[in-house]
Amino acid sequence: MSVNFGYSIAPTRAINYDNCDFSKLHELEQAVPSFKRCINCGACTATCSAQQFTSFNIRKIKTLCMDGQYESLGKELKKCMLCGKCTLVCPRGLALRPIIMTMRKIFVTK
Amino acid sequence: MKKIAIIGAGPAGIEAASILASHDCEVQLFEKSADTLSNITDKAFLFPDFSSAQELANKLNSQLLNDKIKVILNTEIVDIKKDNDDFKIIDRDGKTYVADKVLITTGYNVFDAHRKEELGYGIYKGVITSLDMERMIRHKQITNSIGEEPEKVVFLQCVGSRDEKSGNHYCSKVCCVTAVKQAIEVRKQLPKAQIYVFYMDLRMWGQGFEELYREAQEKYDIRFVRGRISEASATFDSRVQIKSEDTLIGQPLKMTTDLLVLMVGMEPSKGTRTLAENCGIAGPYKFIASEGPHTNDNNTATEGIFVAGTAKRPMSIRDTLTDATAAALEMLK
Numbered sequence: 001m002s003v004n005f006g007y008s009i010a011p012t013r014a015i016n017y018d019n020c021d022f023s024k025l026h027e028l029e030q031a032v033p034s035f036k037r038c039i040n041c042g043a044c045t046a047t048c049s050a051q052q053f054t055s056f057n058i059r060k061i062k063t064l065c066m067d068g069q070y071e072s073l074g075k076e077l078k079k080c081m082l083c084g085k086c087t088l089v090c091p092r093g094l095a096l097r098p099i100i101m102t103m104r105k106i107f108v109t110k
Numbered sequence: 111m112k113k114i115a116i117i118g119a120g121p122a123g124i125e126a127a128s129i130l131a132s133h134d135c136e137v138q139l140f141e142k143s144a145d146t147l148s149n150i151t152d153k154a155f156l157f158p159d160f161s162s163a164q165e166l167a168n169k170l171n172s173q174l175l176n177d178k179i180k181v182i183l184n185t186e187i188v189d190i191k192k193d194n195d196d197f198k199i200i201d202r203d204g205k206t207y208v209a210d211k212v213l214i215t216t217g218y219n220v221f222d223a224h225r226k227e228e229l230g231y232g233i234y235k236g237v238i239t240s241l242d243m244e245r246m247i248r249h250k251q252i253t254n255s256i257g258e259e260p261e262k263v264v265f266l267q268c269v270g271s272r273d274e275k276s277g278n279h280y281c282s283k284v285c286c287v288t289a290v291k292q293a294i295e296v297r298k299q300l301p302k303a304q305i306y307v308f309y310m311d312l313r314m315w316g317q318g319f320e321e322l323y324r325e326a327q328e329k330y331d332i333r334f335v336r337g338r339i340s341e342a343s344a345t346f347d348s349r350v351q352i353k354s355e356d357t358l359i360g361q362p363l364k365m366t367t368d369l370l371v372l373m374v375g376m377e378p379s380k381g382t383r384t385l386a387e388n389c390g391i392a393g394p395y396k397f398i399a400s401e402g403p404h405t406n407d408n409n410t411a412t413e414g415i416f417v418a419g420t421a422k423r424p425m426s427i428r429d430t431l432t433d434a435t436a437a438a439l440e441m442l443k
Contacts, residue, residue: 015356017365036327039312040336040358063358066333092324 020068024106028065031102037092038062044086044096054079058086058096061103073107111136114441115199115209117187118381119146121170121427122419122434123215128173129438137179138207140199142186142381146171149217152241154248156427157284157291158318166427182207186381189388190415197414211414211441214398215434216381218420220374221270221278229269229372230342236350237342237370239269240288247295252369255348260303260368263296264352265289266339267309271375278395282375283424286312287319289373290326297330306333306367308354316426337363342370376424389415398422408437416441 029035042059050056056079064073077100086096112135116123119141127137145151147170153163174181189200190212199207223231223239230237235255238246246252254260267289271282286309293305312334314320326332337354345351350370355362378386378397386392386399391410393399398417401409408416418437419430 013362014353015361015363017363033328036331037324038327060359063356066335067356067359067361067363069359069361 015067015069017068022068024070025065025068027106028099028102032095032098034092034094035062035099038094039092041091043089043091044094047085047089049083049085050079050081056080058100062099065103070107073103074109077104077108112211112441113209114138114211114213115140115197115207116213116215117190117199117385118142118215118217118419118421119181119183120149120215120217120419120430121147122217122421122430122437123213124170124173125431125434126213126215126418126438126441127179128176129435130441131176131178133438133442135178135442138199138209139174139179139181140185140187140201140207141181141183144184146174146181146183150427153244155291155295157287158316158322160291160295188384190385192412192414211416213416213418213437213441214382214385214410214421215417215419216385216398216421217379218376218382218424219379221276221282221377223269223372223374225276226269226372228341229266229339229370230344230350231372234342234344234350234370235348236344236368237372240265240285240292240371240373243292243296243369243371247292247299250299252296252299254368258368259300262304262365262367263293263300263306263369263371264339264350264365264367265293265305265307265371265373266352267307267312267373268338269372269374270377272310278375278377280395280424281313283313283315284426285373285375287314287316287322289371290314290319290323290332292371293332294322294326294330297332304333305331306335306365308335308337308339308352310336310338316428335363339370376420378421382421385421391415391417393422406440408433408440 045057045059114135114137116139127139147167150167186202191198197209197212270276314323337357339352339354342350342352349366351366353364383396386396398421400407418434
């Protein structure tokens with residue numbers, strides 16, 4: 001029996017790692033191992049062509065992936081123009097275009 | 111022949127003693143405990159090359175096999191007094207020794223993690239320090255609070271360092287790379303565990319450190335999360351729940367872990383603090399102040415009293431040995 005107290009409890013904003021599904025992250029890491037080397041410097045985002053005009057933030061997309069937070073990724077990943085400037089500036093040599101292409105395969109649902 | 115007193119038989123004290131002895135000095139090396147090198151023999155492997163801590167200790171100890179070095183164990187020196195041209199070295203029982211010059215190498219102790227009560231050390235069994243982890247790695251027995259193999263291990267950087275609440279604003283310098291080293295050791299012993307390192311910055315300052323960090327990410331699947339864990343609490347099944355923020359996406363996070371490893375920083379040892387105060391040569395945080403900062407880094411404000419190693423500031427073993435060599439040469443002038 002449920003009782004209506006006239007108020008509800010807001011869901012927490014906190015990411016709960018215990019309930020996160022990391023299988024998609026593992027799939028991505030296996031496809032493009034250099035993904036693991038990221039140090040979150042943000043050089044990719046700073047030079048990004050798409051970032052100049054949209055909310056696209058490849059560094060943040062990567063971090064959300066690491067946290068198992070996939071919901072917004074499909075929509076965001078469509079904004080990339082695949083110009084490849086991010087790959088040129090990355091200090092850890094991440095293969096960013098293959099990463100984005102693989103992410104699109106995993107996260108963009110038609 | 112110069113008579114030298116060295117206080118503290120750690121790596122700095124031993125290295126300086128052997129150099130001074132090889133230059134015809136007569137060295138008295140004082141150690142408060144029953145053994146030399148306790149801050150090395152409590153480690154399993156050393157960064158960045160995973161060489162054996164015990165082997166280094168053996169090598170250093172073998173340098174003491176010299177007629178000109180007299181090792182005086184179980185003797186805690188509490189004061190040094192200038193007496194005409196000599197120094198009087200006074201131990202806790204009031205016994206006095208005489209020397210022309212004195213080198214202080216009294217070193218560090220790790221931060222007492224009980225002081226960060228919100229992290230639950232000494233309250234929850236799943237919360238341990240980096241020293242406890244070192245012991246587990248050494249004995250190849252990494253277990254959670256109920257003696258089982260942990261599924262998840264979380265390291266937290268900067269415990270007692272870079273922290274206003276602990277009164278330590280400084281960076282302890284070696285904990286970053288120590289966590290990377292320990293995380294890799296844990297991975298080698300527990301291939302299936304999830305391993306996380308929570309950090310504020312990763313300061314990979316030494317040769318080979320950045321490469322080790324990169325290897326930890328790429329080869330050993332260690333996850334690095336930028337954020338300071340603010341509190342730990344117990345779960346019903348004797349695990350530990352932690353709260354932090356992933357500051358790179360600006361969202362709070364929580365997770366349950368079997369082990370929370372607190373990377374405790376370096377503080378001046380009790381001996382360092384005692385001598386810093388009694389000899390009037392205390393610097394910030396009661397480390398011993400050198401004349402420095404760039405030159406005369408082994409001299410103190412008192413002529414004839416020298417300092418080397420972590421009695422001065424946090425240092426790696428390599429830097430400690432280099433500093434001890436410099437101090438020995440300075441004392442020969």
